[in-house]
Amino acid sequence: MTTGRRASGVASLESYLAERRRVVEEALDRLMPPADAPPARLHEAMRYGVFSGGKRLRPILAIAAFELAGGSGSGVLTPACATELIHTYSLVHDDLPAMDDDDLRRGRPTCHKVFGEGVAVLAGDGLLTLAFQVVAEDDALPAERRLAIVQKLAEANGPSGMVGGQVADVEAEGQEPSLSTIGFVHSRKTGAPIAAAVVVGAIAAGAPSEQQAALASYGERVGLAFQIADDLLDVTGTAEEMGKAVGKDHERGKMTYPGVVGAEASAARARELVEQAIADVAPYGERAWALEAIARFIVERRS
Amino acid sequence: MTTGRRASGVASLESYLAERRRVVEEALDRLMPPADAPPARLHEAMRYGVFSGGKRLRPILAIAAFELAGGSGSGVLTPACATELIHTYSLVHDDLPAMDDDDLRRGRPTCHKVFGEGVAVLAGDGLLTLAFQVVAEDDALPAERRLAIVQKLAEANGPSGMVGGQVADVEAEGQEPSLSTIGFVHSRKTGAPIAAAVVVGAIAAGAPSEQQAALASYGERVGLAFQIADDLLDVTGTAEEMGKAVGKDHERGKMTYPGVVGAEASAARARELVEQAIADVAPYGERAWALEAIARFIVERRS
Numbered sequence: 001m002t003t004g005r006r007a008s009g010v011a012s013l014e015s016y017l018a019e020r021r022r023v024v025e026e027a028l029d030r031l032m033p034p035a036d037a038p039p040a041r042l043h044e045a046m047r048y049g050v051f052s053g054g055k056r057l058r059p060i061l062a063i064a065a066f067e068l069a070g071g072s073g074s075g076v077l078t079p080a081c082a083t084e085l086i087h088t089y090s091l092v093h094d095d096l097p098a099m100d101d102d103d104l105r106r107g108r109p110t111c112h113k114v115f116g117e118g119v120a121v122l123a124g125d126g127l128l129t130l131a132f133q134v135v136a137e138d139d140a141l142p143a144e145r146r147l148a149i150v151q152k153l154a155e156a157n158g159p160s161g162m163v164g165g166q167v168a169d170v171e172a173e174g175q176e177p178s179l180s181t182i183g184f185v186h187s188r189k190t191g192a193p194i195a196a197a198v199v200v201g202a203i204a205a206g207a208p209s210e211q212q213a214a215l216a217s218y219g220e221r222v223g224l225a226f227q228i229a230d231d232l233l234d235v236t237g238t239a240e241e242m243g244k245a246v247g248k249d250h251e252r253g254k255m256t257y258p259g260v261v262g263a264e265a266s267a268a269r270a271r272e273l274v275e276q277a278i279a280d281v282a283p284y285g286e287r288a289w290a291l292e293a294i295a296r297f298i299v300e301r302r303s
Numbered sequence: 304m305t306t307g308r309r310a311s312g313v314a315s316l317e318s319y320l321a322e323r324r325r326v327v328e329e330a331l332d333r334l335m336p337p338a339d340a341p342p343a344r345l346h347e348a349m350r351y352g353v354f355s356g357g358k359r360l361r362p363i364l365a366i367a368a369f370e371l372a373g374g375s376g377s378g379v380l381t382p383a384c385a386t387e388l389i390h391t392y393s394l395v396h397d398d399l400p401a402m403d404d405d406d407l408r409r410g411r412p413t414c415h416k417v418f419g420e421g422v423a424v425l426a427g428d429g430l431l432t433l434a435f436q437v438v439a440e441d442d443a444l445p446a447e448r449r450l451a452i453v454q455k456l457a458e459a460n461g462p463s464g465m466v467g468g469q470v471a472d473v474e475a476e477g478q479e480p481s482l483s484t485i486g487f488v489h490s491r492k493t494g495a496p497i498a499a500a501v502v503v504g505a506i507a508a509g510a511p512s513e514q515q516a517a518l519a520s521y522g523e524r525v526g527l528a529f530q531i532a533d534d535l536l537d538v539t540g541t542a543e544e545m546g547k548a549v550g551k552d553h554e555r556g557k558m559t560y561p562g563v564v565g566a567e568a569s570a571a572r573a574r575e576l577v578e579q580a581i582a583d584v585a586p587y588g589e590r591a592w593a594l595e596a597i598a599r600f601i602v603e604r605r606s
Contacts, residue, residue, distance in 0.1 A: 098420030
């Protein structure tokens with residue numbers, strides 16, 4: 001993988017993202033069981049979830065952090081894909097009738113609408129388990145780094161991370177909104193997994209601990225900014241732009257940042273987080289350009 | 304942990320199982336988030352699933368394999384608990400309305416009946432993720448062994464193992480029964496996870512590869528015997544003995560060994576598998592007594 005170089009503006013970020021999206025999607029295809037291998041229905045459902053036009057934000061963050069930390073070779077690719085497998089599992093389970101009950105995701109029927117609820121539960125389970133399997137089996141990295149990556153992914157996505165945030169989110173529905181509850185939910189549900197993707201890239205590169213800490217801080221801030229931007233898009237976006245139903249947070253009594261402080265203050269907070277995230281990586285100069293550009297992209301995106 | 308010694312008959316196995324069950328349950332309690340830590344509802348649901356009077360067969364198999372392989376110290380305890388966390392997650396998801404739709408498990412309402420479907424899905428997700436986390440963080444073992452354990456657990460329980468078997472099982476419902484389909488389902492759904500528990504114990508002990516292979520073969524055979532015994536109990540057991548509904552396999556058109564070859568031939572096949580499993584470990588003499596006794600227990604149990 002070549003280290004990205006700063007070029008002029010948006011066109012440069014676009015080509016950076018497109019190139020890495022392509023590399024990630026090729027690797028995902030290699031790492032996942034073939035669609036026609038038995039049981040085909042499971043593998044089809046897993047692939048349906050994964051290959052649905054996602055932004056691949058998490059794996060690209062992992063790659064960009066790996067590049068910043070001076071990593072070379074393809075050692076980051078499998079861990080980067082693991083973050084996307086975990087992200088996809090979380091969407092498949094989140095869309096279930098027992099959870100958010102969404103029929104549409106990225107403009108297509110959700111996994112359980114196509115394959116049934118039972119298979120969707122199992123496809124999610126399979127994606128999560130496969131994420132740990134591919135990292136453990138990835139001989140492009142020394143055992144110590146693979147183990148640290150497994151640990152980080154599990155911690156950030158399990159009870160102390162994403163899963164904990166999801167339950168807290170469900171619990172908070174209909175309760176009196178508070179910024180402390182929102183902070184608890186967001187830092188676990190979105191902050192931790194996105195921060196983990198960044199840290200995973202740093203670990204894969206063998207980054208020293210102070211660099212890992214700077215990247216972790218960048219990741220948490222970008223993750224929180226992403227969640228606020230997502231909540232804002234649920235208010236201001238259209239279903240066509242988003243490829244999924246909008247306005248559902250309010251309908252559901254979900255606690256959101258815009259719901260508590262309003263759209264304007266939320267947008268300001270997201271921009272502030274992005275500036276802080278950029279400051280985290282600014283000391284790394286030119287090598288930080290992709291992470292800086294991605295941070296800006298996160299609050300400026302329209303879907 | 305002391306190495307078990309052969310004593311006279313059933314009383315000896317009973318005390319062996321009881322002692323190890325106690326040790327495993329204490330370790331599970333230490334490894335899991337406290338019930339009152341936020342989000343409490345998640346941790347309560349996870350603990351409700353785990354502390355429900357299970358036999359702890361998988362962790363005890365891991366410990367017995369560790370002992371056979373000459374392991375000493377507490378290095379097997381966390382990986383052993385990981386097998387139980389994974390087993391519990393699979394039961395919680397399996398009981399969901401979208402899957403087997405069971406209201407009763409070990410004589411108590413199933414997790415989703417108590418905590419709701421959404422939380423049950425997430426509790427299962429949390430247990431699975433926590434299993435990988437505790438192994439990765441367990442500094443009682445060198446990194447190489449922890450990584451090999453993560454790999455084995457993921458492989459045996461993911462798309463190529465348990466999750467694949469579950470989907471194949473759902474797919475097979477109502478189809479023309481065949482021994483080859485049953486073999487595909489059983490080897491993945493039950494054989495692979497139980498074999499993995501045995502192998503995890505061998506890895507934790509640093510067993511040489513031929514010993515690992517013998518233990519893997521033992522585990523697969525015991526796993527298949529266990530599944531056949533389970534299917535037989537669904538035909539011959541009572542709901543009171545089993546602590547769950549019985550006769551459901553037939554009701555559901557589920558493909559089972561007794562359904563294809565009859566109860567008598569199934570019982571004979573289970574006994575044959577147990578004798579073969581015992582032969583796998585017999586070369587290890589006295590040190591194999593616990594695994595031999597557990598193998599016999601599996602086909603003789605009444606619940």
